[in-house]
Amino acid sequence: MIFRQLFDRSSGTYTYLLAERPGGEALLIDPVLDNTGQYVRLIDELDLKLVKAVDTHIHADHVTALGALRERTGCATAMGATARIECVSVHFHEGEKLSADNLHLDVIYTPGHTNDSYSFLLPDRVFTGDTLLIRGTGRTDFQNGDPAAQYDSLFNKLLRLPEDTLVYPAHDYNGMTVSTIGEEKHHNPRLQVSDMQAYVELMNGLVLDDPRMMDIAIPANRACGLLDAA
């Protein structure tokens, strides 16, 4: 497998490039508009063909490259069905697969950070978007966020994966690049709660500023990043 983790320093976003083999089909998870040229160049250098650009959810902190990548490469664009985004060509649901050649990502619906948050699973790793971060979890105070739903996504879905499953989140702000389900289960401070009610109280007690880019990013991302504002 070809696997590349790419970091957008200004928003702290991780983008993932995946392909089964050199010369084959590629898939991008959570690409950032400002880095479109970098992705296209890298995909070309690796002799890959981008077939799908996918967002884990509607991001509030950066503008997506989905639309720009579709225009430059002709790739399909994909978001979860609950996002109700008209500009994408694929609206995926839990239980479906996102594929590039024989690489198949299982779609898991993991609402809570937003009501359109999904995770993607390979046999040895999971892409958790903003649902499960390294030693953290995504905030639940806007975009139909719901801490009870997030508790369910975390405890009844993601944390039930094998403990050695690698965790690749959509962000990190502390220089961490990867974790495992076991590590987060045991050492993520947000996951040491006794029950759902305690988690809801913890999340509702957070006092957080709005993301800097929010007023630009959300409307732009509803248009696949192709609004003039973006």
Added chain:
Amino acid sequence: MIFRQLFDRSSGTYTYLLAERPGGEALLIDPVLDNTGQYVRLIDELDLKLVKAVDTHIHADHVTALGALRERTGCATAMGATARIECVSVHFHEGEKLSADNLHLDVIYTPGHTNDSYSFLLPDRVFTGDTLLIRGTGRTDFQNGDPAAQYDSLFNKLLRLPEDTLVYPAHDYNGMTVSTIGEEKHHNPRLQVSDMQAYVELMNGLVLDDPRMMDIAIPANRACGLLDAA
């Protein structure tokens, strides 16, 4: 193998944590002083014992955590023999191995960026310090840098590794986390030269500012990061 790439955002430095197995011995490559607490916590959470902290060379852009890690964990500290650093307990040479349990890194002497630059090789990956960067190479204009020596290190040592060898550098400023020898051979603009003379001219023609931290970092790093200035 347990493998963690950690990123210091202020200096763009990559630090690598390696261990053969949970509960076993760990080795850190190019740790940054400001992040010492993060390393110690992570090593503890992963149930590892730090046995060795290693610098690829005397860094000019950040202060090393070697001394602080020795004080906090009792680990050995290691630098290449040509660095002539009195505060470290291990002075390694080309052809020797740096080990943690049954994980053995082969030491390769790769001067050019500095005259104390070394790379470390595992069967599937190489840690290249500032010698080979992703789509770049380390500058050669101070600390006994030598573009002809760097050409030799690159073309006669690193680029002779199998093309699928993963390349993990000490820095990246463009959000790239990993590359391969084949990718750099074919797509690194600095490596598309016809011969050593052309490489020397290319490197000598670069006009670069001194690293921001240089006047603090170099003397501090000669003292394993434990100078008051650090």
